[in-house]
Amino acid sequence: MTEFFQSLGMSYEWAWGLATVAGILLIALPLMLAVAMIIYADRKIWAAIALRRGPNVVGPFGLLQSFADGLKVFLQETIIPTSANRGLFLIAPIITFTVALLAWAVIPFNSGAVLADINVGLLYILAISSLGVYGVILSGWASNSKYPFFSALRASAQMISYEVSIGFILIGVVLFADSFNMNEIVKAQQGHGLGIVNAFGFNLLLFPLAVMFLISSLAETARAPFDLTEAESELVAGYQTEYSSMSFALFWLGEYANVLLMCTLNAVLFWGGWLPPIDWAPLYAVPGIIWLFAKILFFFFVFSWVKATVPRYRYDQLMRLGWKIFLPISLIWIFLISGYLMLTRYS
Amino acid sequence: MIQLIAFYLFATIVIASAAMVIFARNPVHSVMWLILAFFNAAGLMLLAGAEFIAMLLVIVYVGAVAVLFLFVVMMLDIDFAELRAGFVRYLPLGGLVAIILAAELVFAVGAWSAGGVDLAARAAPVVSDKSNIQQIGELLYTKYIFLFEAAGIVLLVAMIGAIVLTHRKRGGVRAQNISQQVRRRPQDATRLVDPGTGQGVEL
Numbered sequence: 108m109t110e111f112f113q114s115l116g117m118s119y120e121w122a123w124g125l126a127t128v129a130g131i132l133l134i135a136l137p138l139m140l141a142v143a144m145i146i147y148a149d150r151k152i153w154a155a156i157a158l159r160r161g162p163n164v165v166g167p168f169g170l171l172q173s174f175a176d177g178l179k180v181f182l183q184e185t186i187i188p189t190s191a192n193r194g195l196f197l198i199a200p201i202i203t204f205t206v207a208l209l210a211w212a213v214i215p216f217n218s219g220a221v222l223a224d225i226n227v228g229l230l231y232i233l234a235i236s237s238l239g240v241y242g243v244i245l246s247g248w249a250s251n252s253k254y255p256f257f258s259a260l261r262a263s264a265q266m267i268s269y270e271v272s273i274g275f276i277l278i279g280v281v282l283f284a285d286s287f288n289m290n291e292i293v294k295a296q297q298g299h300g301l302g303i304v305n306a307f308g309f310n311l312l313l314f315p316l317a318v319m320f321l322i323s324s325l326a327e328t329a330r331a332p333f334d335l336t337e338a339e340s341e342l343v344a345g346y347q348t349e350y351s352s353m354s355f356a357l358f359w360l361g362e363y364a365n366v367l368l369m370c371t372l373n374a375v376l377f378w379g380g381w382l383p384p385i386d387w388a389p390l391y392a393v394p395g396i397i398w399l400f401a402k403i404l405f406f407f408f409v410f411s412w413v414k415a416t417v418p419r420y421r422y423d424q425l426m427r428l429g430w431k432i433f434l435p436i437s438l439i440w441i442f443l444i445s446g447y448l449m450l451t452r453y454s
Numbered sequence: 455m456i457q458l459i460a461f462y463l464f465a466t467i468v469i470a471s472a473a474m475v476i477f478a479r480n481p482v483h484s485v486m487w488l489i490l491a492f493f494n495a496a497g498l499m500l501l502a503g504a505e506f507i508a509m510l511l512v513i514v515y516v517g518a519v520a521v522l523f524l525f526v527v528m529m530l531d532i533d534f535a536e537l538r539a540g541f542v543r544y545l546p547l548g549g550l551v552a553i554i555l556a557a558e559l560v561f562a563v564g565a566w567s568a569g570g571v572d573l574a575a576r577a578a579p580v581v582s583d584k585s586n587i588q589q590i591g592e593l594l595y596t597k598y599i600f601l602f603e604a605a606g607i608v609l610l611v612a613m614i615g616a617i618v619l620t621h622r623k624r625g626g627v628r629a630q631n632i633s634q635q636v637r638r639r640p641q642d643a644t645r646l647v648d649p650g651t652g653q654g655v656e657l
Contacts, residue, residue, distance in 0.1 A: 120456060195486070226585045230509035237517025241489070244521070248482060248528050263521060270517070287587060427632070 130222045134211050142363045143173035149363075149411050156415035180359075183352040188250060191349065195249035200350065200357035203242030207364035210235040214371055215290045217381050217395040228289040229277055232372065233270070236327065239365065240266045243336070243346050246358070250349040258345035261422065262329060262336035268429040269326040272319065275437035279316045279444050280376050283307060293380035305382040312444055317377040319433055321409070324369035326429065328362070331414040335422055366410060367403065374402035457501060464497040481527045489520045506586040 112122035147162060147170065154161025162169035187196060213228040215221040225231060240263045247259020281287055284295035284307075300309030308317040326333040337345035347358050374380060379402070381395030420428070467490065474487040492515045499508035584592075594602045649655050 124456075192480075192482075195482070225505065227505045227509050227587065230506070230513065234509050234512035234517065237513055240517070240521055241524075244524060244528075245486075260525075263525070267518070267521060423630075424632075 127222070131212075134222060135208055138208065138211060138364060138367070139360065141367060142360055143177065144170075145367060145407060146173045146176075146359075146363055148407070149414070152408065152411040153415045156412070177356060180352055180356040185352040185354060186349075188252065188349050190251045192249040192251065195245050196349075197354065199242050199246035199249060200354045200361070201242075202245065203239065203361035204357040204364075206235055206238045206242065207361040207368065209238075210368050211364075213289050214368075214375065215293055215380060216399060218294075219290065220381075220396070221290060224288065224290060226286070226288045229281060229287045229292070233274060233277065236273075237270060242358075242361065246350070247346040250346070252349055254342045254344075255346045255348050258336045258342045258348075262346065265329065265333065265335065265425060265429075266327060268426060269323045269433075272429060272433035272437045273323050273327065275434070275441055276316045276320045276323065277376070278441055279313060279437070280307060282441075282444050282448055283310070283313065289375060289380075293375060293382060296379045297382055298386040303386050305379040305384060305386050306377065307379075308377040312440075312447060313377065316437065316440060317373075319437060320377065321373055321406075322428075323433060324373060325410065325413060326425070328366045328369050330366060330410055332417040332420050333425055334419060335425060338419060367407065370403045370406035370410065371399070373406045374399060378402055460497070461501055464494045464501065467491075467494040468498065481530075482524065485520060485524045485527055488523070489516055492516050492520065504586060506590060 112125045113119060115122075117125070150172070151161040151169075162172035165171045165175045187193060210232050212223045213221060213225060213231050215224075223231075243262040243266070244259045247255040247257075247262070250256070280292060283299075284292040286292060286295070296305050296307050298305060300306055307313045325331075329336045336342075337347070342348075347355060350358060378384075379398070381399040383390035383393065383395075383398050471487045471490040471494065475484050475491065478484045478487055492511060496508040496511040496516075499505075499511060647655050
């Protein structure tokens with residue numbers, strides 16, 4: 108895009124700056140729209156599984172429900188508890204929201220269609236997702252209230268625990284792809300399964316990692332069945348209890364943007380990203396971004412499906428799953444994968 | 455041009471937030487300033503072309519170490535008046551440490567500019583077209599493999615030591631045995647009885 112702005116007769120610096128801003132807007136604005144629609148979709152799927160109608164009043168089929176909700180919270184008054192720590196109380200939702208947007212910079216939407224094509228893309232995602240803890244833990248502490256604080260402690264312990272196994276799972280992918288660059292990882296998946304299937308998940312050595320990554324991403328985004336941070340029967344609304352108006356809306360948007368990000372990561376890392384599912388020439392006529400969106404939507408459907416059907420974990424069970432099951436298995440899998448690669452690829 | 459602006463932006467924020475770590479009254483605010491300092495230090499690393507180190511800095515320090523700090527600071531019940539009361543008492547010791555540090559800095563700069571040990575030449579980076587990660591990987595797993603593994607063993611020992619030191623066996627806790635619970639069948643736990651009229655059920 109820099110070349111396009113340069114062709115309009117700008118110097119390289121200005122063209123680069125404008126191209127970056129345009130790229131950011133091109134990702135962030137559709138993402139916000141997608142978040143609004145995905146909240147609607149989440150409620151609709153949940154309702155369908157529970158044999159209800161879901162939102163169906165605002166607009167045709169209730170399509171405008173999220174926008175109506177957004178307008179409602181926008182018009183509300185921002186309430187700051189008197190004994191809250193004002194600065195941190197207001198910064199916390201901003202951190203959550205910003206961090207949820209930041210990681211999208213390295214997601215490849217098509218061959219070469221990526222805002223920042225850096226060669227440490229996957230590490231960048233790990234770094235950004237480790238920042239997500241701060242929004243939650245700060246909101247819990249700054250609210251100066253018991254329920255949010257308990258929730259913040261739970262959430263940060265949960266996120267840190269699952270980040271460990273996510274890190275090991277990603278190393279498995281990196282070993283096979285031989286790169287940390289997201290685009291390279293997608294390209295390495297071309298014809299990976301028996302020469303026809305474009306997916307790492309089709310590999311028997313990587314399939315268990317794909318399943319663990321899906322479950323870990325549920326835990327990382329604190330979605331059901333791991334939504335102990337917002338367990339309404341115990342903690343009212345968790346760390347969001349004291350929030351209202353736009354500061355609440357920022358949490359809301361950030362949470363769903365994170366869910367979308369995790370769905371995208373599942374699609375990009377294990378199921379071929381913007382590649383069509385089968386390595387067959389006519390399928391490449393469909394633009395890659397459509398394949399990617401189809402995969403993201405599929406994983407979002409799985410997320411909603413799980414939310415509607417699975418009961419909530421108990422906290423010690425959650426920790427047991429993270430530390431005693433996922434961590435050892437992913438660690439052993441790293442040995443298996445590197446041994447296999449040493450035997451087949453590097454000997 | 456843009457590199458220069460970025461450098462001065464990151465450098466100023468690092469120094470300012472590092473100062474705020476000390477000057478902030480609230481310890482939680484201190485930790486937040488520390489995180490900002492880490493973050494901008496990572497930005498400086500990026501400018502120096504060490505993107506791998508920059509990402510590791512964020513993952514390890516911001517993502518793990520600072521979270522631990524924050525946990526500890528939030529849990530502690532800190533009395534600010536008591537904290538400030540100790541200021542005069544620790545002033546001589548603190549002053550001594552400050553003087554030693556300042557003297558060391560002066561000596562270090564002096565030795566470096568004298569060029570006796572030729573450190574400056576060794577620190578110059580070798581220009582290569584390979585990415586950061588590949589270079590570090592090749593060095594770590596070939597030339598420095600034994601040092602690398604020794605560091606790994608030290609970390610392992612430290613980890614086991616920390617677990618052993620903090621591990622306590624508490625009596626009277628009814629732990630859950632998940633595999634036992636999964637193995638349990640309905641016929642082990644329940645039975646169907648059909649008692650006649652007037653007869654009870656034996657428990």
